[in-house]
Amino acid sequence: MTASPAAAAAAALTTRAQEVSPRIVDDILTLVRQETSSYDLPGLATGLDLLRELTVQRLGRPDHEHRYPGGECGDTLTLTYAGTGAGAGAGAGHVLLVGHYDTVWPTGTLAGWEQLRPSDDGRDRLSGPGIFDMKTGLAQGIWALKLARESGAPLPTVTFLFNGDEEIGSLSSRPVIEETAQKADVTLVLEPTAHGAVKTARKGTGIFQVTATGVEAHAGLAPQDGASAITALSEFVVAAAKVAAPDRGTTINTGLFRGGSAINVIAGQATAGVDIRVSSEAEQTRVDEELDAIKVSDPRVRIEIDHAWNRPPMTLNAASAPLLALAREVAREQGRDSLPDTAVGGASDANFVAALGLPVLCGMGAVGDGAHAQGEFIYPDTVPAQTALVAGVLVRLTRPLRG
Structure with a gap:
């Protein structure tokens, strides 16, 4: 039986993500090797420069960018890539991808950190300060747009928002997040998953x-x-x-x-x-x-x-429910049995977006464990599927979910 066009496109994205997975992992490790403690302003500045350079290498120069000084916190950077959907901006949809580049780990933690860790289940684990929370999500988000572009499908406008103060409360970046989210149709937050589940409720x-x-x-x-x-x-x-x-x-x-x-x-x-x-x-x-x-x-x-x-507390608001349904549809098309959602005790920048009544999904990033703990890790074999999932959602968001 001939596969439907949607299923064929989903399979192609998944296959391509598997082919480039070693390059995505290389980018993840590049980001991890630059330490970006929330309290190390020089390290944060270097880390943001590296993140911008990596984004430009993979996607080219953005159509618009702005760097917001963080004062005593890390700067916030927005990079916008114009859509290629109907009207290429008028009705093409606009997706905000949010990720923080700061980590809880003091500068110097990387020295002596064991990078490749064996696991009881026989799967490889990659470890490093910030690899799970959340530098893997950053790299996967960049590659997701790259793969979506390569597919040739019409695309929404995509804005990346990288902030350097999430771990200490997003003290300077919160107004930027809220303002940028209100200009977008949906927001995807590239925080790590909860064992593969997206996060629809946070304390x-x-x-x-x-x-x-x-x-x-x-x-x-x-x-x-x-x-x-x-x-x-x-x-x-x-x-x-x-x-x-x-x-x-x-x-x-x-x-x-x-x-x-x-x-x-x-x-x-x-x-x-x-x-x-x-x-x-x-x-x-x-x-x-x-x-x-x-x-x-x-x-x-x-x-x-x-x-x-x-x-503020985050719940699955009425605006976000269709976005969750869409992500689940994409996951099924890509061969997943399910895409669970869950509530977690930790907070993220998704809380701010949800409180505005806007569509948002959190936990679109890494699969692993150990956030804020010595030995945090990711499963590198999940990188292709997670990257393809975000790419597939982008392809399906050429038209806005909300009016």
């Missing part, structure tokens, strides 16, 4: 700073005159942990704690960094209220909370 995040201000005094001569900020903040942290409600999707973790000036001084100040994850706006409100209600035993200590909600 909202809060990055709270809690400051305790007490009264300093000599710890030996006049301890009664002091009011320990460390003791009070410790009480607060213990109470805050009890506000968590895992059954409702709410977790609270104090990851940083600093305080005091000397061992023989009653601490006059202490600070804590608290990571909060919630699945709903209702939980966000509850957490705010209950943290504000916490009292410490010494009334002389003042507790101040900076309620810094960083990303």
Whole structure:
């Protein structure tokens, strides 16, 4: 039986992705070898230059580009390649591909990192700082557009948005992401998959700073005159942990704690960094209220909370459902049994897009595991299929999903 045109095109994309897979992996490793810690501005600048150069090598010069200074964060770069669909811009559709190039790993981590790791299941694994989260997604996204172009099919306009501050909250890039997403028809975020599943729901995040201000005094001569900020903040942290409600999707973790000036001084100040994850706006409100209600035993200590909600919760909104259905259709055409979707506890830049009510799919990147953990890895044998999936979706988005 003769294959349908859609099935034949899907098979051709898959075959071509398999043929060029070694080159895609080479590009992945090129990006990994340039360390881009979120806090290393020179490294981030070099990394973004390398990423731009790689994109131009594979796709040619963009029709439009803009570099947004990040200040104390890495810069954000947009590169736009005009579509070739009907009207080539008027009705051709516009897809935004988002990916961050910063990593959680301090500069110098790469030295001594074992790159090729054996696995219990007999599959090769490639490892490196940032390879899973998310430099593989960056390379796959670039090659996806390259393969889609080579197919000769009409294409939407595609804008790449590369930001260097996602791991620290997208502090400077958020307005660029939101503005650019509103100009596009759909957004695909090239974050890693969840064991092959796309991510349609993510928790909202809060990055709270809690400051305790007490009264300093000599710890030996006049301890009664002091009011320990460390003791009070410790009480607060213990109470805050009890506000968590895992059954409702709410977790609270104090990851940083600093305080005091000397061992023989009653601490006059202490600070804590608290990571909060919630699945709903209702939980966000509850957490705010209950943290504000916490009292410490010494009334002389003042507790101040900076309620810094960083990303809103993300759910599969009505605008994104047709995009998920389209991605599943492409996956079937390319020979996959299914394309599952899932909810995860981590947040990404997709949260911002979903909160605007716009179509977005996250987790279109690497298949592997170990994000933010020593030894994060990808399965290189999944690179062709993931690249072909994004390419196939691009080919099908010549017309916008939404009006």
